Amino acid sequence: MSALFWTLAGVAFLLLVLYFLFCALLVYKFLHKEPDNSERFLDKLEMGGNHDHAETIRRERKWYPAQPKEDVWMESFDGLRLHGNLLEQPEGKNARGTLLLAHGFRGSGYVDFSCALRPYYELGFNLLVIDQRAHLQSEGEYITMGVRERRDVRDWALWLLQKYGEDHPVILDGISMGAASVLMAAGLDLPKNVVGIIADCGFTSPREIFHSVMTSSIKLPTFLLWGADICCRIMAGFSIDGASTVAAIRDNRLPLLLLHGRADDFVPCWMTEKCAAAAVNCEKSVVLVEDAGHGLSFLVDRERVYAALVEFLDKACPKS
Numbered sequence: 001m002s003a004l005f006w007t008l009a010g011v012a013f014l015l016l017v018l019y020f021l022f023c024a025l026l027v028y029k030f031l032h033k034e035p036d037n038s039e040r041f042l043d044k045l046e047m048g049g050n051h052d053h054a055e056t057i058r059r060e061r062k063w064y065p066a067q068p069k070e071d072v073w074m075e076s077f078d079g080l081r082l083h084g085n086l087l088e089q090p091e092g093k094n095a096r097g098t099l100l101l102a103h104g105f106r107g108s109g110y111v112d113f114s115c116a117l118r119p120y121y122e123l124g125f126n127l128l129v130i131d132q133r134a135h136l137q138s139e140g141e142y143i144t145m146g147v148r149e150r151r152d153v154r155d156w157a158l159w160l161l162q163k164y165g166e167d168h169p170v171i172l173d174g175i176s177m178g179a180a181s182v183l184m185a186a187g188l189d190l191p192k193n194v195v196g197i198i199a200d201c202g203f204t205s206p207r208e209i210f211h212s213v214m215t216s217s218i219k220l221p222t223f224l225l226w227g228a229d230i231c232c233r234i235m236a237g238f239s240i241d242g243a244s245t246v247a248a249i250r251d252n253r254l255p256l257l258l259l260h261g262r263a264d265d266f267v268p269c270w271m272t273e274k275c276a277a278a279a280v281n282c283e284k285s286v287v288l289v290e291d292a293g294h295g296l297s298f299l300v301d302r303e304r305v306y307a308a309l310v311e312f313l314d315k316a317c318p319k320s
Contacts, residue, residue, distance in 0.1 A: 023227035026220075027235055031143045033134040036108065053299050061114035064129075067121075074159050076133065076140075077151050078237075083137035084130040084156065085109070087121065097169035097195070097317040098126040100156055104176025104295065105143065108136055112175050115298055119306065123313060125171075130156055132178065142236035145206035146177060147243045150184035154191075161191045169317045173198040175295055176267060180209075180245050183275065186256075187248030196316035197252075198309070199245075200259040201295055204271045206240040212268055245271075246278045256284040257312040259305060261292025285312060 069085040076082050089095040099120050103112040109129035110117070121127055132149050133140035143149075153172060160170050170193045174182035179202025186197060203209035207225065214220045229240045249256065256279050260272035269288060276286045287308045292300035 019224075020227050020231065023224055024231045024235065026224065026228055027142075027231045031134075031145075031232070031236055033141055033143070034106065036136055050293070050296070053296055056299060057111065057114045060118070061110055064110045064114070064117045072128075072159075074155060076148075077155060078148070080133055080139040082131065082133060082139065082152060082156075084128055087127040087129070089121075089124065089126055093124075094320070095126045095168075096124040096313075096319060097171060098128055098160055098164070099171050099173050100153065100160065100182075101127060101129045102132060102149070102153060102172070102174035102178030102181045103129075103135070104174075104178050105145075106135070107176065107178075112178070112295065113173075115302075116309075119309075123310065124319070125313075125317075128156065128160065132181065142238075143177075144232075144236055144238040144242075145209070145240070146180040146184045146245075147206065147238040149177070149181040150188060150243060150248075153181050153185040154188045157185075157191050157194050161193045164193070166192045168193060169195040171196045171198060171313065171316060173200075174202065175200040176202065178202075180204075183245035184243045184248045186252040186254060187243070190254075194254065196255040196257070196312065198257045198259070198312065199272075199275070200297060201261065201264055201267050202245055202258075202272065202275065203267045204246050204274055205244040206238075206242070208271065209267060210240060213266070216265070216268075245275050249275055249279045249282070251281060252279060253282050255312065255316055256282050257308060258284065258286045259289070259297050259308070260287075261289050261294065261297045261300065263291050264294045266294040 067087050069087045072084045072086045074082050101109050101113050103109045131138040133152055134143045157170055172182035172194060179199035182197050183199050183202050210225060211222055214222055233239055258272050258276050260269045262269050285308060287305060289297040289301045298305045
């Protein structure tokens with residue numbers, strides 16, 4: 001063969017190596033576990049001019065850390081030690097049920113749910129605020145965008161079943177990636193204690209959220225998704241096509257409350273609308289809030305969102 005052929009073959013091989021190295025770097029940068037950086041969400045709000053919301057979150061998030069919580073632990077299906085905080089109703093007061101709260105991507109429960117934790121507790125619910133894998137005190141090297149987290153959510157529900165019994169109702173509640181985790185969990189064999197799902201600004205699948213972020217935020221070519229998927233399989237043990245919220249809720253029969261801000265520039269609102277359209281076998285409520293950015297629906301239209309939450313919880317867990 002000619003020298004030109006081998007030259008071109010060498011160049012092609014070098015480009016392929018560089019392509020996969022770049023994809024591996026992206027996977028490591030965006031999915032590898034980092035130290036607690038919960039304040040990043042607040043900093044982003046302030047940089048975007050939403051100072052009122054950032055200040056409200058900073059003020060409201062002080063309530064939860066001051067409460068007498070219990071550190072609880074569970075072993076995941078793949079051998080990781082996962083952490084959560086359990087805040088039970090005061091001694092002598094029967095809880096209506098437990099809210100299992102799953103935070104978002106590189107978030108934490110006490111920030112992501114900061115403005116809802118006290119209202120939830122005052123409605124009579126225990127709060128199980130979990131650290132998703134590869135976040136905070138939970139083990140795991142890589143975030144898997146709901147693919148493995150959905151099984152963690154299911155196992156936390158089983159943990160609650162063992163602790164309280166099947167007559168104690170559990171609501172799965174997630175925001176952003178946590179919303180995707182609880183929606184994907186609907187496609188699994190959930191225990192009987194789970195009676196409803198709340199999902200705020202969840203995405204449809206890892207592939208679609210990666211595609212959306214690459215085109216709208218970080219401005220990278222989407223042909224990188226092919227290599228990123230291979231690197232996710234090798235480095236993090238999951239495929240970006242490994243789970244879908246839309247597929248999971250097609251057969252879901254649990255009551256469903258979907259929330260989303262129409263001004264969300266991170267997880268586009270059409271993803272929740274796509275999920276809502278797929279939820280044909282369950283009772284569902286959809287609340288879309290004008291002018292609300294990512295994860296801010298409760299802050300932008302608190303009265304409407306709170307009313308929807310109370311109505312949903314009263315149906316799923318009637319007051320005794």
